[in-house]
Amino acid sequence: xxxxxxxxxxxxxxxxxxxxxxxxxxxxxxxxxxxxxxxxxxxxxxxxxxxxxxxxxxxxxxxxxxxxxxxxxxxxxxxxxxxxxxxxxxxxxxxxxxxxxxxxxxxxxxxxxxxxxxxxxxxxxxxxxxxxxxxxxxxxxxxxxxxxxxxxxxxxxxxxxxxxxxxxxxxxxxxxxxxxxxxxxxxxxxxxxxxxxxxxxxxxxxxxxxxxxxxxxxxxxxxxxxxxxxxxxxxxxxxxxxxxxxxxxx
Ligand code: PEP
Numbered sequence: 001x002x003x004x005x006x007x008x009x010x011x012x013x014x015x016x017x018x019x020x021x022x023x024x025x026x027x028x029x030x031x032x033x034x035x036x037x038x039x040x041x042x043x044x045x046x047x048x049x050x051x052x053x054x055x056x057x058x059x060x061x062x063x064x065x066x067x068x069x070x071x072x073x074x075x076x077x078x079x080x081x082x083x084x085x086x087x088x089x090x091x092x093x094x095x096x097x098x099x100x101x102x103x104x105x106x107x108x109x110x111x112x113x114x115x116x117x118x119x120x121x122x123x124x125x126x127x128x129x130x131x132x133x134x135x136x137x138x139x140x141x142x143x144x145x146x147x148x149x150x151x152x153x154x155x156x157x158x159x160x161x162x163x164x165x166x167x168x169x170x171x172x173x174x175x176x177x178x179x180x181x182x183x184x185x186x187x188x189x190x191x192x193x194x195x196x197x198x199x200x201x202x203x204x205x206x207x208x209x210x211x212x213x214x215x216x217x218x219x220x221x222x223x224x225x226x227x228x229x230x231x232x233x234x235x236x237x238x239x240x241x242x243x244x245x246x247x248x249x250x
Contacts, residue, residue: 001206001228002035002036002037003035003036003037003227003228003229003230003249003250004036004037004038004039004122004165004206004208004228004229004230005036005037005038005039005229005230005232005245005246005249006039006041006060006088006090006122006167006208006229006230006231006232007026007038007039007040007041007232007236007242008041008060008062008090008093008231008232008233008236009022009040009041009042009043009062009236009237010043010062010095010233011043012043012237013237016045016046016049019042019043019046019049019050020046020049020050020053022237022239023040023042023049023050023053023054023057024053025239025242025243026038026040026054026057026242026246027053027054027055027056027057029242029243029246029247030056030057030246031246031247035249035250036229036246036249036250037058037229038056038057038058038246039057039058039059039060039087039088039122040054040057040058040059040060040236041059041060041061041062041088041090042062043062044061044062044076047059047061047081047084047086048084051084051085051086058087058088059084059085059086059087059088060086060087060088060089060090060122061076061081061086061088061089061090062090062093063076063089063090063091063093063096063110064076064077064078064081064089064091064110064113064114064119065077065078065110065113066078066109066110066112066113067113078113078114078117078119079117081119082117082118082119086119087119087120088119088120088121088122088165089110089114089119089120089121089122090122090124090167090231091107091110091111091114091121091122091123091124091150092104092107092110092111092123092124092125092150093124093169094124094126094169094171094174095174098171104146104149104150105149107123107149107150108149108150108151108152108153111123111150111151111154112153112154112156112157115154115157115159115163115164116157118163119163120162120163120164120165121163121164121165122165122166122167122208122231123150123151123164123165123166123167124167124169124210124231125143125146125147125150125166125167125168125169125192126143126167126168126169126170126171126173126174126210126211127139127142127143127170127171128171128172129171129172132170132172136187139188140188140191143168143188143191143192143195144191144195147166147192147195147196147199148199151164151196151199151200154200155200159200159202161200161202161203161204161205162206164196164205164206165205165206165207165208165228166192166196166205166206166207166208167207167208167209167210167231168185168188168189168192168207168208168209168210169209169210169211169231170185170188170211172211173210173211173212174210174211174212174233175212175233175234176211176212177212178212179211179212179213179217180209180211182220182221182223182224182227185209185221185224185227186224186226186227189207189209189226189227190226192205192207193205193207193226206228206229207226207227207228208227208228208229208230208231209221209227209229209230209231210230210231210232210233212234213230213231213232213235213245214234214235214241214244214245215235215240215241215242215243215244215245215248216244218230218244218245218248218249219248222248222249222250229249230245230249232245
């Protein structure tokens with residue numbers, strides 16, 4: 001099955017010119033004979049220009065609002081995103097949960113709106129360091145609870161399982177230069193697959209790993225077929241890393 005590499009640029013870069021340049025770096029690194037799906041999630045303000053600069057890569061958003069349009073100051077709706085040719089929506093990133101106070105209830109509304117609109121959702125889940133230190137059972141309980149809250153009622157969306165992607169991102173590994181061990185990440189990914197398939201009777205949900213992945217350490221994760229791809233933050237801004245990540249992911 002095709003792997004997904006999703007580049008989350010967060011609040012970078014600063015100008016549209018730099019965003020187009022970075023998008024072209026990604027585009028040029030994708031081989032003609034494509035073997036993985038590469039997604040670029042730029043800041044909203046660059047969606048349109050980045051969308052025009054790419055052909056092989058797919059456009060993603062870093063968030064989505066659940067209403068179509070209306071009096072929702074500062075929010076960008078799923079409908080507006082679809083009109084900009086966005087194909088993937090990242091939902092529930094830990095920075096939005098922690099810095100902006102996004103709750104599981106809000107994330108669930110976003111997941112439902114995205115799935116109903118036909119967007120592919122990359123739902124981010126993952127534990128913080130305090131939970132991790134309590135051991136594996138505590139992490140599993142936390143992950144299970146996040147899945148139950150964030151995916152509530154998705155059975156009403158006529159779910160196409162290929163439209164639901166889960167990114168396992170332990171918070172302590174994000175931007176820390178200390179990725180999870182591939183073995184531990186795979187254990188959690190298998191747990192996530194088990195929870196989702198048990199509840200929704202789907203064979204397997206594509207599950208990505210995210211947290212300090214770079215062009216070098218990615219090889220250790222790629223040994224495990226359970227990992228459906230990667231969500232990449234910091235390294236997605238560095239041309240050399242971009243090339244290595246894309247070219248190493250077969
Ligand atoms: C992220 O923020 O989703 C992420 C994985 O960031 P980084 O690759 O920088 O750890």
